[in-house]
Amino acid sequence: MKPATRIILIGAPVAIAASAFLGIGGKEEIPLADRPREDRKTAAPVQNPLASGTASERQALEARIARMPAGLAHPAKKEIAAQLVSSAEHSTLDWRGRYGAIEDLGDGNGYTAGSIGFCSGTNDMLQLVEAYTADHPDNGLARYLPALRKVDGSDSHEGLDPGFTDAWSTEAAKPAFRAAQDAARDRIYFDPAVRLAKMDGLGTLGQFIYYDAMLLHGPGLARDGFYGIRRAAMDRARTAAEGGAEKRYLNVFLDESRSAMRTRTNPAWRDTSRIDTAQRVFLRNGNMRLTPPLQWRMYGETFRIPAS
Structure with missing residues (x-):
């Protein structure tokens, strides 16, 4: 695997994340990994736009988004995104082929596993295993749930070793667990990112840029989380929905995302290939619909998706 794919921030659904900052419920009701880190020196958190407004306003927003073209949610485009x-x-x-992958990358996130890199220290692995166990109580990972809850928000393996990595790999051979990974990916990252990108007037490429940033930085509200990065970009450029130029806004968003990546302490984890030699290339070429053929470089290696 390559360097860590997300900063230790928030791995919970965006509505829960917003509650930690917007006063919905007391702090004791917020899981550990969903709370702002006391030692993080960042700007004040921003509001999550998908969890704000009245119920009727949110309903109207979702209805408007539902009428938009599928964009990245189209099966062919979603495959490209994956x-x-x-x-x-x-x-x-x-x-x-990566559902069963699992290792500790030494990035402070504990175990990183599965197709998108669920982490034992960032809450999304816990959410995945909890949801999977609710549907399949006798699965091989269920007995590790107490340990996953205990290590949530840390890099600890306490209660997971030995046995957890083998249990993950074994469970990943089952179609039900692979489907559970896909469902957790969509619920925590893909669906919120695509909805918000559509709200901001962004096309398929912009929707992917949002989705990748959500995975990379986590759905955090602080300055170095996804929503903080979006807020910083909006301070410098108008979104397409606000009448701005889509390409200019996306370049600014990528600047902010790249800046957040460059703050990582380990130089090996500050590689910005996914922006510099992939997303920025598509944007520069004006491929706003992510139409194949696509060619990009990642960590010095060239990848291609041929024309359909």
């Missing part, structure tokens, strides 16, 4: 992400996460386009 391949692009896999080139960054696993250095391969075969993302379906």
Whole structure:
């Protein structure tokens, strides 16, 4: 695997993440990994636009988004998105072959596993295993749930070793667990990113840029989380929905995302290939619909998706 794919931030659904900052429920009701880190020196968090407004306003927004073209949610485009992400996460386009991958990358996130890199320290792995266990109580990972809850928000393996990595690999051979990974990916990352990109007037490429940033930085509200990066970009450029030029806004967004990546302490984790030699290339070429053929470089390796 390549360097860590997300900063230790928030791995929970965006509505839950927003509640930590917007006063919905007390702090004791917020899981550990969903709370702002006390030692993080960042600007004040921003509001999550998908969790703001009245119920009727949110309903009207979702209805408007539902009437828009499928964009990245179209099956063919979603497959391209999965391949692009896999080139960054696993250095391969075969993302379906990575459900059973699991290792500790030494990035402070504990174990990183599965097709998109669920982490034991960033809450999304816990969410995945909890949801899977609710549907399949006798699965081989269920007995590790107490340990996953205990290590959430840390890089600890306490209660996971030995046995957890083998249990993950074994479970990943089952279609039900692979489907559960896909469902968690969509619920936590893909669907919120695509909805918000559509709200901002962005086409298929912009929707992918949002999705990849959501995976990379986590759905955090602080300055170095996805929503903080979006807020910083909006301070410098108008979104397409606000009447701005889409390409200019996306370039600014990529600047902010890249800046957040460059703050990482380990130089090996500051590689910005996914922006510099992939997303920025598509944007420069004006391929706003992510139409194959596509060619990009990731960590010095060239990848291609041929024309249909």
